Amino acid sequence: MLTLNRSTWLEILAEAWRVYPLEACGLLLGPDDGPVDRFVPIVNEAQSSRVFTLSPMGYMKAERLADDLGLQVVGVVHSHTHTSAYPSPTDVAEATKPLVPPTWHWAIVSLAWGYPELRSFRVSESGSAALRGDAVEFGVELGMDEEPVRLKD
């Protein structure tokens, strides 16, 4: 389950609208097990409304912040500006690259319908058929399973 502090959720939402119609992105920091404490917005180097690439410098700064705060990078969040909050085939393929930990929350906020929609997923080797996309790597089919999202006051 992904548990977000309500203030963190509002920061994610603010960033998503701030860069709209481009996709917003950033990293989630928190303890290994517990609510996500921080959202660190990161420049989308792709500057696109369809894809995102975390700025490597932004990534490094987020990791430094996590080290300073005694937290871990526990996930990545990005916005979908024109589609639902479900992983695209690109998400599935990228989330299964070797340096993306399978333990990461892959959270997506959609702004496509005029109101925000938040879902989070975990990479798995089987994945839900509906979410599988077309990524096949390492000889196994890859996909993501939805996990519950809880907002905490």
Add this chain to the structure above:
Amino acid sequence: MSITVRLPTVLRPQANGQSTVKVEGSNVGEVVNSLVAAYPGLQSNLLDDSGSVRKFVNIYINDEDIRFLDKLQTPVSEGDEVAILPAVAGG
């Protein structure tokens, strides 16, 4: 000379849990080779079978991308920090 290499969280288990390590080298390529020699578990994550840096790995020196410098030939000197950073993307 001794160069500090900063590792992302995901790679720290392969380096005894350290966030930074010190290795020898006079350019970035030598630093990377020293790094994988000291911590062999990092090799498959950083380098492909031909010894080239994998596409999903970014290497920065003092906050500059080596692709915009002299790539692996970029010289390093005492006090420099080399950072290994995963490329994270999606759609």
